Amino acid sequence: MAHPTEWKGSYYDGQSLIPQHVTLTVEAVSLNLHFADGTTRIWPYQELRQTQGRYSGEEVRFERGTGIGETLVIPSANILLAIHEQEGSHAGHFHHPGTRRTRVYWTVLAALASIPIIYGIFTWGIPWLARPITSAIPLSWEIQLGQFIQQEVTTGTPVCNNPKLIHAVESIMTALTDPIDTLPYRFQVTVVDSSVVNAMAAPGGYVLVFRGLLQDTASPEEFAGVLAHEIQHVLLQHTMHLIVRHVSMAFVIAALTGDASGMVSYALQAAQTLQTLSYSRDAEDQADEQGFQLLQRAGINPEGMLTFFAKLGKEQPADGVLRYLSTHPATQDRLAHLKALLPPASTTYQAFPFQAEWSDINTLCESPLKASS
Numbered sequence: 001m002a003h004p005t006e007w008k009g010s011y012y013d014g015q016s017l018i019p020q021h022v023t024l025t026v027e028a029v030s031l032n033l034h035f036a037d038g039t040t041r042i043w044p045y046q047e048l049r050q051t052q053g054r055y056s057g058e059e060v061r062f063e064r065g066t067g068i069g070e071t072l073v074i075p076s077a078n079i080l081l082a083i084h085e086q087e088g089s090h091a092g093h094f095h096h097p098g099t100r101r102t103r104v105y106w107t108v109l110a111a112l113a114s115i116p117i118i119y120g121i122f123t124w125g126i127p128w129l130a131r132p133i134t135s136a137i138p139l140s141w142e143i144q145l146g147q148f149i150q151q152e153v154t155t156g157t158p159v160c161n162n163p164k165l166i167h168a169v170e171s172i173m174t175a176l177t178d179p180i181d182t183l184p185y186r187f188q189v190t191v192v193d194s195s196v197v198n199a200m201a202a203p204g205g206y207v208l209v210f211r212g213l214l215q216d217t218a219s220p221e222e223f224a225g226v227l228a229h230e231i232q233h234v235l236l237q238h239t240m241h242l243i244v245r246h247v248s249m250a251f252v253i254a255a256l257t258g259d260a261s262g263m264v265s266y267a268l269q270a271a272q273t274l275q276t277l278s279y280s281r282d283a284e285d286q287a288d289e290q291g292f293q294l295l296q297r298a299g300i301n302p303e304g305m306l307t308f309f310a311k312l313g314k315e316q317p318a319d320g321v322l323r324y325l326s327t328h329p330a331t332q333d334r335l336a337h338l339k340a341l342l343p344p345a346s347t348t349y350q351a352f353p354f355q356a357e358w359s360d361i362n363t364l365c366e367s368p369l370k371a372s373s
C-alpha cells in the first residue's frame with residue numbers, strides 16, 4: 001500500500017499546552033519529527049507508547065517519556081500502517097488498524113477472564129465501565145480538578161484581562177447559566193491569550209477559550225453558541241468521562257477514595273487530554289442539541305452556533321492552530337442536524353448591550369507586541 005512520505009501532526013512538549021505543528025517522516029526504526037524552526041527530533045518506535053487511535057475515526061496519539069511526557073497527535077490513522085510496514089520497526093506494540101474488528105472481541109474476553117477490570121478501562125477504554133466510575137467521582141473533587149486544570153493552562157500562557165472584554169464575556173456566560181435551576185457549580189470563563197483557535201471546558205465549570213477562537217466569532221451569538229456547547233459537555237459529564245477514560249488509573253483510584261493530594265500531578269495530563277482528544281460523535285450531537293436549548297432558554301439566537309461551526313469548517317488550518325476544528329469537525333451531517341433544530345425565523349431574541357461593538361471587543365486582548373504569539 002502506498003503511503004504519503006510526510007505526515008502532519010501536533011506536538012506537545014509536556015510543559016506548555018500550546019501545540020507545535022510538526023511534519024513527520026516514517027523511518028525504519030524511528031518516527032522523525034521535523035519542526036518549523038528546521039530542527040529534527042528522532043523518536044525510536046521502541047520508546048513510544050500509543051495511547052489513542054485504536055478505534056476507527058480516532059486520531060493517533062503517541063507519548064514518550066515518563067510522567068507527563070511529550071505527546072504527538074496525528075490526525076491520520078494510516079500512519080500506523082506505514083509504521084507496521086517498516087522492516088524491523090519493532091512496532092508490534094502499536095495497534096494495527098487491520099485488527100480493529102477483533103479488538104473489541106478481545107477486550108470483552110479479557111474483561112470476562114477476570115483481569116482486573118479497571119485495567120481494561122485504561123488499556124482499551126471500555127465505555128460501559130468508565131460511565132459508572134465517572135458518576136461516582138465526588139463533586140468537590142471535580143471542582144478541584146477543574147481549578148488545577150485552569151491553573152495548568154494559564155501558567156505558561158498569559159490570560160486576557162481587558163476589563164471591557166471580560167465584562168462582555170462574563171455577561172454572555174451569566175445570560176446562559178442564569179436560567180439553569182440546579183447548577184452544581186458556578187461556571188466561569190477564562191480567555192487565554194493565544195492565537196490557537198480552541199475552547200475547552202474543564203470539570204467544575206471552568207471554561208477556557210483561546211483568543212484565536214474569540215476573534216473568529218462575528219457576534220456575541222456566535223460566541224454564546226460555543227459557550228453553550230461547552231457548558232453542556234460539562235453538565236452532561238462528557239468532560240469527566242473523557243478524563244476517566246484516558247488519564248492514568250492512579251488518578252481515578254485517588255478520586256474514588258477521596259484522596260486529593262496527588263491531584264496537581266494529574267491536572268496537566270487531564271488538561272492535555274481535554275485539549276487533544278475528541279468526544280464521541282454522540283456526545284457532540286448531545287452538546288449541540290442541549291446547547292441549542294440553553295441558548296433558546298436564555299433568549300439568545302441559537303443560529304450563532306450554526307454559523308460559527310459552518311464558518312470554522314471553511315477555514316484553512318494553518319500550522320495546527322485550528323485545534324477546535326479537529327475536535328469539532330463541521331461535517332455536513334452535523335450542520336444539517338443543527339439547521340433542523342433552528343426555531344422559526346419569526347422568533348425574537350434579546351440583544352446584548354455591546355452587540356454593535358463586538359468586532360472591537362473581541363480583539364481587545366491582542367496587543368501589537370503579542371500579535372504573533
Ligand SMILES: [Zn+2]
Pocket residue numbers: 229233279284287328
Ligand atoms: Zn464538543
